[in-house]
Amino acid sequence: MSVPATTSSTNAASTTSTSTSSTSESNTLDYNSFLQLLVAQLQNQDPTDPTDPTQFISQLASFSSVEQLVNANSRLDTMLTQAAISQGASLIGKNVTSADGTVSGKIVSIEINSSGSVATLANGSTIELASGVVIS
Template structure:
């Protein structure tokens, strides 16, 4: 079994560095390349690893990284769409799906659970299916 030495200087890490590493516990492409280089440097010269395995690992990692990037871009697109939709609601009358709450939309709050309209009477209505928007 081959032991792979650390790829960076760990003797001078601070608490801030440790906290950053805890927050970001995923590997990126550069981390993968560092690990691969360390593996290449420390492999048994009499029994080297097959190069096709390295190419396969790089292709798989690249595919996963592209998927992560795509998801991040889709998340941003969804946020932009919600903001655009929210901006068009301000000033319109809104009635909740059950008809119990109505008023004029003064602002819209967007968070991880969805969008909520804040009405001129101080009441809040979650913007879901069935909510009716109209002109005053």
């Protein structure tokens, strides 16, 4: 009898690790997934001790607020990227000198990445466009 219990425990552990790995792959929860969880929670609640409905409304309101903040943040990121592209385009053809004065030249291209903008010069060197860089 101890063998089936061990097998059952092993199956439960592998199921847990599978759900954990899928959760770590995608840490996002969209609105529909949240509603599915909410409905499942309602369907599986203990009938002798039902959950307070105000808790569900509170959870839904909190999720809605977070979703709105994520959407606003996404729009802000898009606006910042567009501004960086616009600014970068206006810098092509201008001369740039690094903050320490060791690298200078004419900008031939701009790369925009998560850490900022990087200018590629005509001589092949690159300069991160940060504070202290002189553009003329």
